[in-house]
Amino acid sequence: MSPEYDPAGRLLAEETPGDNAPPLSVSELSGMLKRTVEDRFGHVKLRGEISGFKRAASGHLYLALKDDSAVIDGVMWKGGAGRLAFSPQDGVEVIATGKLTTYPGRSKYQIVIDRMELAGEGALMALLEKLKRQLGAEGLFDPARKVPLPFLPKVIGVVTSPTGAVIRDILHRLEDRCPTHVLVWPVLVQGESAAAQVAAAVRGFDAMRPGGPLPRPDLVIVARGGGSIEDLWAFNEEAVVRAVAECSLPIISAVGHETDTTLCDYAADVRAPTPTAAAEMAVPVRAELLAVLTESGLRAGRAVRRGAGQARERLETQVRLMPRPDTLLAPQRQRADDLGERLGRGLRHRLTDARRELSDAGGALRPILLQNRLAREWQRLQGARLRPQMLTRPLADGRQALDRLWRLAVSLDPDRPLSRGFARVMAGGKLISSVSDAKAAGRVMLHFQDGETPASIGGGVEKAPPPDISEHKQGTRNKPRAPDETRQQDLFT
Known part of the structure; x- marks a missing residue:
């Protein structure tokens, strides 16, 4: 059996007879609350402590005012914030003047603050002490930061x-x-x-x-x-x-x-x-300053005069203690007189000695002595004779030395062996003295007594047979050669 019908638990909303309260939308109800609050509390003053203070980038201020048992949000637009005579901070007790309104977006009420002042001198002093502690902690009041004043700016x-x-x-x-x-x-x-x-x-x-x-x-x-x-x-x-x-x-x-x-x-x-x-x-x-400068000038003048007087007294004392010039020069004057007398006597003695030496030397310079020496030297000159051997012997020795040098030069002539059948091998203007250098050159120049001719190294020239020693001994050098023997043989193969 179905439960008893309950009109309040209907599934669909229906108008009932005698109901004159149509349903309201959320916006309509929020608007009615907003108008009611603003009409009733259009001008209020609140005393409370600032909490959650925040300054938006737009310049608006957002905060909350609280006491021991309640809290209300508040906002202060940029225009009113620019007229504040102090900087709001958390913990400062203020008196805010404005009007109450609601914020439908969050279903809460708040106060729009037009003017805000500190709540008495005590709150002002509390704010001052708080700011003093904050800035002092940053070192702004540190004595080490202070600089001395200039003496005369x-x-x-x-x-x-x-x-x-x-x-x-x-x-x-x-x-x-x-x-x-x-x-x-x-x-x-x-x-x-x-x-x-x-x-x-x-x-x-x-x-x-x-x-x-x-x-x-x-x-x-x-x-x-x-x-x-x-x-x-x-x-x-x-x-x-x-x-x-x-x-x-x-x-x-x-x-x-x-x-x-x-x-x-x-x-x-x-x-x-x-x-x-x-x-x-x-x-x-x-x-x-002028008086100090004047007094300093006077003191400086007195110090200069006092110093000059003391220096004068010291100078006079030193002068009295110093000996007189006559006393200092007396020994030197006496010595000069003594030396003057000794100089005269010395000159006279020296003149006497010079005259005696001149007399002795003059006695030795007699004409007969010079004539005897001249005769002796003439006799020596007459006794000297020029002998031919003194000239011919060095000439013969020189000729012999020249002959020895000529024979040595002839023996060292590089072209002399060419007359005996030898040849000089050259390549590129250089002398070839080994088989390896000749093979490396490839083409060489053979120099004979009567001229020169080119030759090729390794060109297939037949090797000449070894000479017959017995025929050489029998004088076969004069024997006529065969026709094939007239061809020049390769010297290195």
Whole structure:
């Protein structure tokens, strides 16, 4: 038996009598919810902690606001994100103003944020401490990065508002202490775009190079007057801190009053309590420098005069201790007089000796002695006679030597053996002295006493029979030869 019929469990949907609620589509229901939420919550303020913060490539911001027991998604479009006075981060408590709406694509509701502010000074300080720890961990506040200030900068760059009292105080203080060339880069020091302008100004000064249209500063001062932490917040922004830390020029941070401290102060090379104090740190007092120079000049003059006086005293003392010139030259004068007297006596003695030697030599030069020597030499000349043997004997010896040389030359004549029946074998202008050289040449030239004739090596010439020794002994050289014996035989086969 079939179960009892249940109208709610029907298979097909059918209209029932009295039903005035037609079915809605999902889009229709989502649209109704969207309009209801936006009408009811068109303007709300939410206080909560940022979580899951993300900045899209389009510039829109996506985040979630949460408290102890609930969470709601939020979105901030690019236009509102550009007007934020701080950089949102996870964990920061804020107050967001906007309207609630729904996102049908995910069946959830969210808040579209028009304006977002930090929830009180405590949240602002918490954000400041968090950013300080983050940048400090990167080493941006490390003392080793800081550079000393120049003693007397020629050009000073100032980043500040051109209309405030700060620039007037700096210029007035520099004029009083030491007039210096000042370049002012005008920026906003408070508001939405203040941080970007300050960072751009610092990087702009750092990018200037020597020899350009404007001189490159030797020192940069970042200055602003006093105010609340919200007013000074632009100098706590990460962009400003990084620009100051990365600048190669020495930087003095003079933001706020003496009790005000910003992250820019930590990143700068030197922190000044006030803008006026920054001007005092930047340059020395000109009058004091002149006084120091004057005092140094006076001290130098006194030192020179004192040194000259001491040198004069030492010189006078040395002069008193030195002997007189007469005392130094007395021995030499006496010696010169003594040598003068000895020289006269010596010359007279030498003259006497020379006269005595001349007299002795003159006595030996008598004419009779010369005549006797001339007679002896004449007798020797008369006794000398020219003998023919002295000339003929060397001539005979020379003739004999010449004959020996001629016989040797004749015996060494290479053509002389040709008269005895020998022949000289030549090939290519060279003498052939072996069978292997003759076979290698192939064709040779035979030189005889009466001429020369070519010959071929290995050409089939019959070998001549060995000569008959008995006939040779019997004098057969005069025997007439047979007709076939007149042909020249091959010498090497």
